[in-house]
Amino acid sequence: MGRKLTDTQVKSWALTGGVKKNGTVTPARTLSEQLGERGAGSMLLERRPNGNVEVYLAMRREGGQERRKLGAFGELGPDGLVRGLSFWRREAERVSAEARCFKTLAAYDDNMRKQVADAERAARLVARQGSLEQLLVAYVENMQRQGKSSAKNVMGALRLDVLEAFPELAARKAKDIEPEDISEILRHCINRKPATKGRGKRKTTASTTNGKLTMANRLRSYMRAAFSFGLKHDLNPLRAGDAVLFGLKHNPVAYLPTIEGAERANTEALTKDELRYVLLAVQGLPERHRAIAYAMIYLAGQRVEMLVRAGWSDLLDDPEHGLVLRLVDLKGGKGSPPRDHLLPLAGRVHEVLAPLLVNRQSSRSTGPFSLDELRPVYAHTAQKIFSGLGSSLADEGLTRYFTWRTMRATIETHLAELGVDEQRRAWLLSHGRSGVQAKHYDRYNYIKEKREDLDKWSRYLDQLVSDSSYA
Known part of the structure; x- marks a missing residue:
């Protein structure tokens, strides 16, 4: 048809199945309207026996006639409006313009399905992307x-x-x-x-x-x-x-760069004189406070979080080394599982820890490190013992102000002065292990070496307190 169809014509045709031409009504199964641009194809309408009219884009491609269904005349769109000829004319022109760069309408449809699938996949990915x-x-x-x-x-x-x-x-x-x-x-x-x-x-x-x-x-x-x-x-x-x-x-x-002025560790170590005043001050603490403070010092400055986490089940009776305290080191590097860190409680070390161990069978606390035999002490509470001593001793002019962090630096420094080399200090303090052999294959517990170094350290501390040259 050279002229444009009207909605009235199509509605009449849908009802009767016939089209008036030259004054005569003749049956017609299809009607068509050429799209404006040459090669754009035509909008093709096909009437079904039930009176429904389907709308197609018809194009000649690769020497053959092809068509693609667009929808149905008179259907209701998502926007609530009825789809008449003006809508389907615009839709046919749009699809024709997009399809002309493809060899066939089937190729165009394949591309459209791929675009829809890609869009749906992208939407799913966006929906799953985390905040x-x-x-x-x-x-x-x-x-x-x-x-x-x-x-x-x-x-x-x-x-x-x-x-x-x-x-x-x-x-x-x-x-x-x-x-x-x-x-x-x-x-x-x-x-x-x-x-x-x-x-x-x-x-x-x-x-x-x-x-x-x-x-x-x-x-x-x-x-x-x-x-x-x-x-x-x-x-x-x-x-x-x-x-x-x-x-x-x-x-x-x-x-972002690291923040200037941060992480400046207080690595100053107390002198022998200052360490002696600390030990003397610890003697004046209440019994369980004194025992916990002594444990922190005489066990050579173990990480407090690891120490106070120990429970009664972590006190082991070893046939060769006697009573052993098992600490669990959770601070391994990447790829390092938690590992047991065993400390022998013998000689002077056992003596200073005795108030914490005496009620091992009857205590209602989950472990030995408790101030009231009911609840385990928190790490920051144990550390505050030393920050409190640091304040009081500094006020008296006996030491510089110190905290438990200062004490750990002090202990390792004095251990080095006693001849305990870096490797043995690492075993004693459960410092991080590096290398495949140390991380995964070295399972020796070094209890013998730890006991030797703890005995040496205990004698050093006791001598500081008793040596008359400091009186």
Whole structure:
């Protein structure tokens, strides 16, 4: 047909099946209307016996006639409007324009199906892409699966300075986080008021001594590690197939420098005179406080978190070495499983720990390190024994101010002066092991060497207290 069809004509044809031509009504199964541009094809209408009219795009391709169904005349669209000829005319022209670059309409349809499938897949991926909060939580959960003792502290820092401080940022997709966002988080950590617990309610200037710079720098390292975890997560073949994806392309934290002035460890060691005053001050503490403080010193400065975690079941009777305390070291490096760290409790060491061990059978506490024989002591409570002594002895002018961190540096320094070499100190203090052999194959417990060094250390401490030259 050279002229355009009208909706009225098509509705009449749908009802009767006939078309009026030259005054005569003749039956017709199809009607067509040429599209405007040459080679564009035509809009073809086909009437079904039930009166429904289907709309097609008809084109001549590769020497043959092809057609593609577009829809039905008079159907109701998603927008609530009836699809008349004007709509199908525009639709036929659109599809014709898109299909002309393909050899066949079948090839065009294949391409359209691929585009739809790709779009659906992209939508599913977007729906599964995790937020910053999901990334940080997944990172900490992975730390917990690996038995990392620091997982709880890491989660606490991330919750305080990221999830609660920046809820909108936490809800944003992890892949959309930029270095500027990380910088804002770290700036907040440095400048915020201390957390409202204990006495810390004043806003203080960030410095090395109050730890705010160090906390911000550690937060930076936690977030860098979390994004590194996320970068590997999506490609991990052990990941569940329906697990959340992060779609990360880079680590935004890697662009930020370390925070200047942070992590300046207080590695000063107390002198012999100062260490002697500490030992004398410990003698004046209540019995269980004294015994715990002595345990921390006479056991050569073990990590307190590891020490106070020990339970009664960790006191072992060894046929060769006598009573042995088993500590579980969770602080191994990457690829290192938790390992037992055995300490012989013999001689002077057993003597200073005796108040903690005497009620081994009747104590209601889960382990020996308890101040009330009911509950285990927390690591920070044990460490506060020494920060308290540090304040009082410094006020008296007997020592510099010190904390348990200072004491650990002091103990290792004095052990080195006694001739305990670096390797033996590493065995004694369960320092990290490096190398395949040390990590995975060396299972010797070094109890004999540890007892020799603990005996040497105990004699040194006792001599400091009793030596009249210090009186």
